[in-house]
Amino acid sequence: MTSISAVRVDRQECRSTRAAIPGYLDRRLEPRSLRRFETHIDQCPGCIRAFIDVRQVAWARRNADARRLGRVS
Numbered sequence: 001m002t003s004i005s006a007v008r009v010d011r012q013e014c015r016s017t018r019a020a021i022p023g024y025l026d027r028r029l030e031p032r033s034l035r036r037f038e039t040h041i042d043q044c045p046g047c048i049r050a051f052i053d054v055r056q057v058a059w060a061r062r063n064a065d066a067r068r069l070g071r072v073s
């Protein structure tokens with residue numbers, strides 16, 4: 001029983017953590033959400049993977065924007 005409810009809580013935590021990834025990358029998270037985000041991502045391989053994926057896309061997009069603006073030398 002305990003493990004079933006733990007999994008359920010964990011999944012919900014995963015959902016809110018993944019939803020917070022863009023905010024984290026833009027440094028828009030409040031200190032409380034930030035701590036919760038980092039604590040969870042430290043312990044959850046699935047969310048680390050999701051975080052790395054989103055971060056790579058965000059970086060690629062940022063580099064493309066910089067190149068389009070002609071600010072990359």
Ligand SMILES: [Zn+2]
Pocket residue numbers: 010013014015017040044046047
């Ligand atoms: Zn997770």
